[in-house]
Every structure is written in C-alpha cells, then in structure tokens.
Amino acid sequence: MDRRQFLGAAACATATLAATGLAPSAWAADWPSRPIRLVVAYPPGGGTDVVARLFADYFTKVIGQSVVVENKPGGATIPATQDVIRAKNDGHTLLVTLGSSATSGAHINRVPYDPLTDLTALAELGKAPVVMVANKDAPFSSLRELIAWSKANPGKPLHSASYGPGTSSHFGPLLFNRLSGTHIEPVLYKGSAPATQDLVGGVVPLMIDGLTTGVPLYQAGKTKVLATTIPERSDLAPGAPTFRELGFAEMEQLSGYFALFGPKAMPKDTVEAVSAAVRKVLADPAYHKRLAGVGVLPPQAVTPEAFATQIKTDHARWGKFIKDIGFKIDGT
Structure with a gap:
C-alpha cells in the first residue's frame, strides 16, 4: 500500500468511527472487541427489560457489535449485580437495573457489596415517573381534596396499596405525609397485581x-389521577396535574430510573469508550420517542461522572429517610 492509499484508508476508518459515534479512545481501549453481554436484573417483559432491549437495539447499531440481553431476575437484584461485579472489567459485561437497587434497595436488603464502590456507574437510560391514583369512588378527586379529607378525619388513616417494601408505592405515601401533614398508611402486598386489584x-x-x-x-375509568412526578404536564399523562405545580416538587424523587452499570474498577479509557457510545444512543431523538412510547422520560445523568454523583446523592438521601422512619430490613 502506497502513502496515498494508506491515507485514504485512514480517512475512511475515521469517517466510519465518526458515523458510529465511537471515539478513537474506544479502539485504544480495545472496546468493543466482541459481543456485549447486557445483564438485566428483572424478568422478561417488565419495564426494566423493555428499556434494556430498546437500549440494546440502538447500542448495537452504534458499536457495530451484537448486544446479548440476559435476564437474571430474583433475589432483590443481588444475583444479577454480583454476576456483573465479578465479570471482567473490560466493558463487555454490563448491568441494567433500577437505580433504586443501588440507592434505597441497598439500605433495605442485606447486599453483600457496596453499590457505590463495587460497581462502575455509567449512565441513566431513562426516567420512570410515578402517579398517585385513587379509587374512582374515593371521597376525593384531587390532591387538595385528599389533604383536606385526611385533616378533617384524623382518626381515619387512608390506606395506600404498595406492591413491595422499599418501593415508591411504599415510601411515597410516607414521604407525602411528611410534606402535607396527611395520615396515609401503606398496605404491603406481594406484587403489583394484587395491589392493583384491591385498588380497583x-x-x-x-x-x-x-x-x-x-x-x-x-383512562379506562377505573381510577382518578391525583398527581404525577413528571416535572411538567405531559401527553404521557393527559390532563393529570403534577406534584410540582401543586407545591410538592420533592415528590419527584420517587421517579425511578433505569441504570447502566459496569463491573468494579473499570479502566478509565474503557469507561470513556463505553460512555461515548452510550451517549450517542441517549442523544438520539428516535430513542427518546421510543422511550415515550413506554411511558419513560429521557435520561438526565448521561455521563459517568454525573450519574455517579446522582447515585451517591440518592443513596445518602434515601438512607437518611429510611433511618428517620425506622424501617427495618425485615420490611417492617
């Protein structure tokens, strides 16, 4: 190959890298050199799995390698998390889980690792808002009416269905009590289906x-929406007011987020390579549109540094909240 051919080939290679969103550091880190294993800490078909597979579709196109999604549910996300912690830290094994597994979950479960030091925080993949709903026959039709009813009936606690200890459905009512002076008591169910059944x-x-x-x-006329944790009114919840506009912006911390982690102590150049590819996915308007289609908002913390700060902040905040309410590891 003569000099002109060499320079031409180099230019083509550079153009290809730019088109796929991979920085030169990706090749310096030898990533990706084989298919990516994306471990999902929840069952197939659930919200986390849906977002993980959606992300995998776009990630595959960006990096030019297959992304194999592997569901490893159960055990309060511990088995899946340990699997990734123990994996080779070369960026070819990654974890998709809910951020709560590393923040509030790490305080209420006996986890055999430290989520702040034994995982490499990479990015938020999307934010999952929550909504406070009431039975259609409840004696209130708005958040203000709920507050007024609760204060007018101090000896009658309101019960709120919860699909599991430590979830937004459990801690959410307790947080709202602190903000509003209401008396709402969570009722713990074994899963979302029975909780929803009793609500309806x-x-x-x-x-x-x-x-x-x-x-x-x-939308089916089975409940009344009182407020959502979406920062602004959105077509994702037509006509529903937001906690923020009603004066309870702190309720937005209940919004879950889908988190991308890598194994412990990933080398800096590997983190930078993975992050460059991930950011290209997260900046794609088509990805945002597909997220909206499953009720998920675009991600906020898309760099490793910002995401690590978010995890650390949420871990500390929920740790204090859990301690303040006297929650025990056995779920009481």
Missing part, C-alpha cells in the same frame, strides 16, 4: 404506581 376493587382507596400501569387504569 375499592379495598384500598389509594396507590402510587408506575406511569405505564397507573395511567391506563385512569
């Missing part, structure tokens, strides 16, 4: 639920 059936009048499941119940 009128056994309990309230529930804080994910947007993707809470809004369809409202």
Whole structure:
C-alpha cells in the first residue's frame, strides 16, 4: 500500500468511527472487541427489560457489535449485580437495573457489596415517573381534596396499596405525609397485581404506581389521577396535574430510573469508550420517542461522572429517610 492509499484508508476508518459515534479512545481501549453481554436484573417483559432491549437495539447499531440481553431476575437484584461485579472489567459485561437497587434497595436488603464502590456507574437510560391514583369512588378527586379529607378525619388513616417494601408505592405515601401533614398508611402486598386489584376493587382507596400501569387504569375509568412526578404536564399523562405545580416538587424523587452499570474498577479509557457510545444512543431523538412510547422520560445523568454523583446523592438521601422512619430490613 502506497502513502496515498494508506491515507485514504485512514480517512475512511475515521469517517466510519465518526458515523458510529465511537471515539478513537474506544479502539485504544480495545472496546468493543466482541459481543456485549447486557445483564438485566428483572424478568422478561417488565419495564426494566423493555428499556434494556430498546437500549440494546440502538447500542448495537452504534458499536457495530451484537448486544446479548440476559435476564437474571430474583433475589432483590443481588444475583444479577454480583454476576456483573465479578465479570471482567473490560466493558463487555454490563448491568441494567433500577437505580433504586443501588440507592434505597441497598439500605433495605442485606447486599453483600457496596453499590457505590463495587460497581462502575455509567449512565441513566431513562426516567420512570410515578402517579398517585385513587379509587374512582374515593371521597376525593384531587390532591387538595385528599389533604383536606385526611385533616378533617384524623382518626381515619387512608390506606395506600404498595406492591413491595422499599418501593415508591411504599415510601411515597410516607414521604407525602411528611410534606402535607396527611395520615396515609401503606398496605404491603406481594406484587403489583394484587395491589392493583384491591385498588380497583375499592379495598384500598389509594396507590402510587408506575406511569405505564397507573395511567391506563385512569383512562379506562377505573381510577382518578391525583398527581404525577413528571416535572411538567405531559401527553404521557393527559390532563393529570403534577406534584410540582401543586407545591410538592420533592415528590419527584420517587421517579425511578433505569441504570447502566459496569463491573468494579473499570479502566478509565474503557469507561470513556463505553460512555461515548452510550451517549450517542441517549442523544438520539428516535430513542427518546421510543422511550415515550413506554411511558419513560429521557435520561438526565448521561455521563459517568454525573450519574455517579446522582447515585451517591440518592443513596445518602434515601438512607437518611429510611433511618428517620425506622424501617427495618425485615420490611417492617
């Protein structure tokens, strides 16, 4: 190959890298050199799995390698997390989980690792708002009416269905009590299905639920939406007021987010390579549109540094909240 051919080939290679969004550092870090294994800490078909597979579709196109999604549910996300912690830290094994597994979950479960030091925080993949809904026959139709009813009936605590200890459906009512002076008591169920069934059936009048499941119940006329944790009114929840506009912006911390982690102590150049590819996915308007289609907002913390700060902040905040309410590891 003569000099002109060499320079031409180099220019083509550079153009290809630019088109795929991979920085030169990606090749310096020898990433990606084989298919990516994306471990999902939840079952197939759930919200985290849907977002993980959506992300994998775009990630594959950006990096030019296959992304194999592997579900490893159960055990309060511990088995999946340990799998990735123990993996080779070369960026070819990554974890998709809910951010809460590393923040509030790390305080209420006996996890055999430190999520702040034993994982490499990479990026938020999307934010999952929640919604406070009431049974259609509840004696209130707005958040203000709920507050007024609770204060007018101090001896009658409102019950709110919760699909699990430590979830937004559990801690959400307790946080709202602190902000509003209401007396709402979470009722713990073994999963979302029985909790929703009792909400719709009128056994309990309230529930804080994910947007993707809470809004369809409202649209079907089975519940009343009182407020959402979306910062501004959105077509994701047509006509629903936001906690922010009603003076309770702190409730937005209940919004979950889908998190991307790598193994412990990933080398800096590998982190930079993975992050460059991830950011290209997260900046794609088509990715945002598909997120909206499943009730998920665009991500906020898209750099490793910003995401690590978010995890650390949320871990500390939820740790204090859990301590203040006297929550025990056994879920009481």
